[in-house]
Amino acid sequence: MNAPAVCSPLSDHPLRRELNDEAHARPFEPLATPARLSFVAYLHRNASAEQEQWLVGELCAWADVPPPQPGCVHFSTRLGALRFKWARHAEYSSMTVIADGGVAESFAVTALAELPADWLAQLPGNVLHAAHALLLSDDALPTGIEEISARYFGGNDLIGAGLGDGAGRAFTDFRIGPDGFSRYVVGNGTMGRRQAGRMLQRLFEIDSYRMLALLALPVAKSISPELADADRELAELTSAMSAARQDDEPLLLDRLTQLAARIESALSRTDFRFSAAHAYHEIVRRRVAELRETRVQGVQPFTEFVERRLSPAMDTCESVARRQRVLAARVARASSLLRTRVEITHERQNQQLLASMDRRAHLQLRLQETVEGLSVAAITYYTVGLVGYLGKGVKAVGVPVDAELLTAIAIPVVALTVAWGLRRFRRSLVAQA
Template identity: 30%
Template sequence: MPALDDHPLRYTLNSELHARPFPSLTAPHVAAYLAVRPLGEAARRDRSVDLQQLRDLLAHYGAPLPAEDATHYFGPMGKYTLKWEQHTEFVTYTVFLDQLGQRPFDPAEFDVFPQDWRAGLNAQRITSILLRLVPRPPQDAQIADTLQDWFVPESLAVASVLEDAAVIASDFRIDPAGHMRMAVFASEGTGSRRLGRIVQRLCEIETYKSMSMLGFAKVREFAGQLDRIDAELNDLMAGMAG
């Protein structure tokens, strides 16, 4: 078989992917996730602005600052841990806390992102998630009872993943505070790295789902314009035929 030529960036990009570590998480844990798209031509933006916004957030907590050329960051932020990633058209922030509040999906958990900092982002929210990671109860009926309280039943989706390593659930609705809600019930013996991968993948799936829906909205907008053009073209052809 003839040798295939590799794209010149193949190994660099693959290394970049693996350089972005998954978090290691144990139950219980809370995660607050925010994905934003800078205003204007996001793909052509000044990436240094993203980095400055990260520095501003870390400075608010007196946390260590990232490298000058960072495209991802993972480290302590006060009593929290922050994971930050810079992508082509959006930027993500995930904050982890190894304590559960008394109120599930408390909007106050999102206050880890200070209001004045959010106001200065010059970006639009793609999605935000409050995620609750808890130990799996002995009986699945207990999960069902809990989910009835946490989510809207008619749109609730629940699945066991990775050979029953965890049960995940969401109703994929935006709650009154403006966030998606997701729950992970960790089975006994599931490792912290696996739980971290589950949580990160859930956030990624929600982000790319939201990004794809932005494309769908644009297509629908163009469809209306194409219908009008088609009608005008039919009228023009009819006039020429007459």
């Protein structure tokens, strides 16, 4: 019996493992019930990846655990009784602190408070979303919505729903408390550790990406007056174009060019923010859908809150972004029309110039022909004179020659010869040109 053939190793694409590992990047942290969580998301405009890794390394040194590897963008470890997770995204970074077990009935003792105060003081700031969460057994939650609101949320109106098709319940008020943190309470009915971790992470991401999407709203509000001014100026310029004189066209074209530059500048300042807002809005919608909500009587669900409170802002941003592009296209069309008018004017002027040059060339040709005739007469006159002198000289030496007859005969011969020579010379010059 022959042994099975040994296959040679396959040649991998250089990015195969990196792309495959991307599917496992930033994994969810499994959560035991009960647990306390603290989540902070901050824009990392003022902190490089190396600075953040150094900061995480300082926390690891405090707990005497290995620091993250250089170049990593996500890291999780256990800090004694705590678990810590850090992740760096495109625009923001996040950190999650988890304290398993021993959950109090309120937010008096948070997971974040168990980290060193001097380390927390070194965080880069620009906090976009910060939240504390309690993961409790669903039996430990009060049955009444009013009681849940009074115990955990200071009596505020709640947003909440069943999670995972009824495997748990989640409640929040989407408000920032006096301590600067939002609050979530999750009741775990039948969720496993990994499902509970996924659900809490999705809740944190809904608020984080909601805030990231809303970063475009102040930009849209600030750019709207500039667009209104540009729209009015464009209307004035297009109205002036119809009655513009030839001398006014360069000035109008210069103003249109400046207006186009202003609009393009506004586009370059806002295009990324509006595009990012659209992407973040889609992520929020997907995260809400992944909750697989079931309605809790008397509580506004997450889907309804997002649609009512986030979608109008995103529609405003989309409207402003669309208005910018439409305005840029209108300015481009107006500039093209005016530039066409200017080009037609220039072509008409060029045609007039060419016609004038043609007339001048024709006059020069007539003058040249006149001068050529005079040249033939002058050359003939001097040449015949030389022939006459030659005849007189020959007669003086005794040769019987009639000098006057010789001169008369030489006139047509010399004239025709000179005229033929000049014409041939002119044709030679034309052929060379």
